[in-house]
Amino acid sequence: xxxxxxxxxxxxxxxxxxxxxxxxxxxxxxxxxxxxxxxxxxxxxxxxxxxxxxxxxxxxxxxxxxxxxxxxxxxxxxxxxxxxxxxxxxxxxxxxxxxxxxxxxxxxxxxxxxxxxxxxxxxxxxxxxxxxxxxxxxxxxxxxxxxxxxxxxxxxxxxxxxxxxxxxxxxxxxxxxxxxxxxxxxxxxxxxxxxxxxxxxxxxxxxxxxxxxxxxxxx
Amino acid sequence: xxxxxxxxxxxxxxxxxxxxxxxxxxxxxxxxxxxxxxxxxxxxxxxxxxxxxxxxxxxxxxxxxxxxxxxxxxxxxxxxxxxxxxxxxxxxxxxxxxxxxxxxxxxxxxxxxxxxxxxxxxxxxxxxxxxxxxxxxxxxxxxxxxxxxxxxxxxxxxxxxxxxxxxxxxxxxxxxxxxxxxxxxxxxxxxxxxxxxxxxxxxxxxxxxxxxxxxxxxx
DNA sequence: TTAATTATTTAGATTTGTCTAAATAATATT
DNA sequence: AATATTATTTAGACAAATCTAAATAATTAA
Ligand SMILES: [Mn+2]
Ligand SMILES: [Mn+2]
Ligand SMILES: [Mn+2]
Ligand SMILES: [Mn+2]
Numbered sequence: 001x002x003x004x005x006x007x008x009x010x011x012x013x014x015x016x017x018x019x020x021x022x023x024x025x026x027x028x029x030x031x032x033x034x035x036x037x038x039x040x041x042x043x044x045x046x047x048x049x050x051x052x053x054x055x056x057x058x059x060x061x062x063x064x065x066x067x068x069x070x071x072x073x074x075x076x077x078x079x080x081x082x083x084x085x086x087x088x089x090x091x092x093x094x095x096x097x098x099x100x101x102x103x104x105x106x107x108x109x110x111x112x113x114x115x116x117x118x119x120x121x122x123x124x125x126x127x128x129x130x131x132x133x134x135x136x137x138x139x140x141x142x143x144x145x146x147x148x149x150x151x152x153x154x155x156x157x158x159x160x161x162x163x164x165x166x167x168x169x170x171x172x173x174x175x176x177x178x179x180x181x182x183x184x185x186x187x188x189x190x191x192x193x194x195x196x197x198x199x200x201x202x203x204x205x206x207x208x209x210x211x212x213x214x215x216x217x218x219x
Numbered sequence: 220x221x222x223x224x225x226x227x228x229x230x231x232x233x234x235x236x237x238x239x240x241x242x243x244x245x246x247x248x249x250x251x252x253x254x255x256x257x258x259x260x261x262x263x264x265x266x267x268x269x270x271x272x273x274x275x276x277x278x279x280x281x282x283x284x285x286x287x288x289x290x291x292x293x294x295x296x297x298x299x300x301x302x303x304x305x306x307x308x309x310x311x312x313x314x315x316x317x318x319x320x321x322x323x324x325x326x327x328x329x330x331x332x333x334x335x336x337x338x339x340x341x342x343x344x345x346x347x348x349x350x351x352x353x354x355x356x357x358x359x360x361x362x363x364x365x366x367x368x369x370x371x372x373x374x375x376x377x378x379x380x381x382x383x384x385x386x387x388x389x390x391x392x393x394x395x396x397x398x399x400x401x402x403x404x405x406x407x408x409x410x411x412x413x414x415x416x417x418x419x420x421x422x423x424x425x426x427x428x429x430x431x432x433x434x435x436x437x438x
Numbered sequence: 439t440t441a442a443t444t445a446t447t448t449a450g451a452t453t454t455g456t457c458t459a460a461a462t463a464a465t466a467t468t
Numbered sequence: 469a470a471t472a473t474t475a476t477t478t479a480g481a482c483a484a485a486t487c488t489a490a491a492t493a494a495t496t497a498a
Contacts (some may be wrong), residue, residue, distance in 0.1 A: 006485060026446055039486055041447055046484090058446060058493065089333040099330055106321045114308040225455060245476055258456055260477055265454090277463060277476060 001050065001070065005105045008044050008074050009033060011052060012104075014063055015071035023060035056212075072136035073112075078104040079125035081114050086126040087119060093126045093160075093177070094168030109134070127213065128159025128178050147184075148194065148211035152218035156181050159215040167213055175201060176214070220269065220289070224324045227293050228252060229262050230271060231323075233282055234290035242279035291355035297323040298344035299334050305345040306338060312345045312379075312396070313387030328353070347378025347397050347434065366403075367413065367430035368379075371437035375400050378434040386432055393423060395433070 003011065013032045013138065017024045026044070030037045045156075048055040052067035063071060081103040085091040112178040113134055116122070123131055123139045130138045144158045157180045171177065175198055185203050192208035222230070232251045236243045245263070249256045261372060267274040271286035300322040304310040310318075332353055335341070343349055344356045349357040364379045376399045381388065390396065394417055404414040406421050411427035 004484075012392075027444090031292045035485095036487065037446065038448080038488080042485075085330075089330070089337055091333070095329075099325065099327055106318065108318055110314075111308070111318055114310070118308055178266075223454075240480090253456065254455095257458080257478080261455075289487065 001066070003052075003070065006043070007047065007050075007052075007085040008070075008105055010040075011063070011067055011071045012074045012078070012178060014053060014061055015068065015075065018063060021062065023062055025060050029061065069136055072132040072138070074104055076116075076134075076136075077106070077112050080104040080112065080119065080122070081117050082125045082127070083122045083131070084115060087122075092168075092172065094165045094172065096126060097163050097165075119131075124159075126178070127163055128157075142217060144215045144217045145182070146212050147196075147206075147214040147216050148192065148208055150184065150216050150218075154175060154181065154183050154219055155216040156219065158217050159212060159216060160213055167210065170210065171214075174198075174204060174206075182216075220271070220285070222271075222289065222326075224300045225262070226266065226269075226271075227289075227324055229259075229266060230282070230290045231297070232274060232288065233280055235296065237282060240281065242281055244279050248280065249418055275313045288355055291351040291357070293323055295335075295351040295353075295355075296325070296331050298348060298350040299331065299338065299341070302338050302341045302344070302350070303334060306341075306349075311387075313384045313391065315345060316382050316384075335427065343378075345397070345435065346382055361436060363434045363436045365431050366415075366425075366433040366435050367411065367427055369403065369435050369437075373438055374403050374435040375438065376433060377436050379432055380434060381432040385430065389429065390433075393417075393425075394420060401435075 010029070010033065010069055013029060014024050014171070017028055019039045026037045030040045034161060040068060040180075044053065044055045044061055047053045047067070050094040052065055052070060053061050053063055055061050078100045081100040082096045085096040085099060116131075116134070121133075125131055130141055132138045142158070146161070147155070157176060157178055159178070160171065176182070181199060183197045185197050188205070192211075193205050194211050195203050195205045229248070229252065232248060233243050236251060237245055245256045245259045249259045252259070263272065263274045263280055266272045267282075270283055271289060272280050272282055274280050283299070291434055297319045300319040301315045303317040304318060305312060335350075335353070340352075341350055349360055351357045359375070365380070366374070376395060376397055378397070394416065395401070400418060402416045404416050406422070411430075412424050412432050413427075414422050414424045416422040
């Protein structure tokens, strides 16, 4: 099955929006891909014909087994290139997504596997997301919660769910990265903002929106 | 000026066929790009409108100053990725062209320059071709001739002009690579084949076609 | 349960890059 | 110089991916 770049981007976005087994709606996919619902309907028909998704008029989209396999390969390439850019070329985590969005479309298993090997077969990418192996198997992520719902006091940052440059740049500015340890000092009921403290730094208050996108686990 | 992948491939092929200042013909470009002359005419009109080439009906194609600049950037990316694949991922020289053909279209100056730095700012690629720097400047290639026209006896391989997998695989099999030293043992007038001797190896005879594509210089 | 709203699909158009077949221009041959 | 051959361009078509505007289905609210 030879996929175009556009088809690959659709498959990957469907995978992302599925999160388990939820049906993906036309509008959600259009928003995610920054395109129009009419375009999504067109592509849905095509991917359905290619048996990469299950799609019926008005009933939403899910990946077929084959589509899921394809998605995992694309995600693998995306995340490996992100590792390369950070580990080898010293990019920072807010610059890499865009570049990986293009590099992921170079479809060579040999290249992908060599790259993985060269990087030491990493299992998480610079944003804390797991990297599928050559067979599409992914390490189950260790239990983690978003910072706004954490109940333990002492936490470590394990991932960031929103990968927009804006959020990542904000976290950079505040010294928050993967592995950063922090303590919750206070919850403010008024706007659900949270005061946290990083080692060696003065406490700072972050908005609910930020807290929702930082994943953490205890100690 | 934002170029599509197709436009970049055209620009690069025109650059390749120009070799100095020769006018590139419609048919030659069609052959090089494995497409049809009619398609070349269409694209020529477009690139001319974008001022990347000079083109007049029936008068052939040359790159404009801007087109040449664009070409050098693409060539730079192509050859840097080839270096990466060989030096870091242990690919051999006959496997890399195809992959670089895709990687070259990731248009990020920052990525390109970081990659160059990471590789130690190489000035020749795995096929012996010079790599333009960030400003498009290329080391002038040291004087070299094709093996079939060399008159010195003791020679060193400096480049390979035909980058087809077939030729490169042949050279691999015979132990000929960049930097290989060889001696010309005999010219056979009948078919212009050449007998050569590599250190520690029995002499071998290569066809005129092969000899034409191996570039060498004395000692 | 009808009416209003929202979501989705269809119809028809557009852009990009390609093609085939036919027409025309340039070049080579007699 | 006329003719044959080759090179190039044009005309018209097509596939992929997108869009806008209109139609229709599904959902929600009254
Ligand atoms: Mn992408
Ligand atoms: Mn990532
Ligand atoms: Mn290319
Ligand atoms: Mn090369």
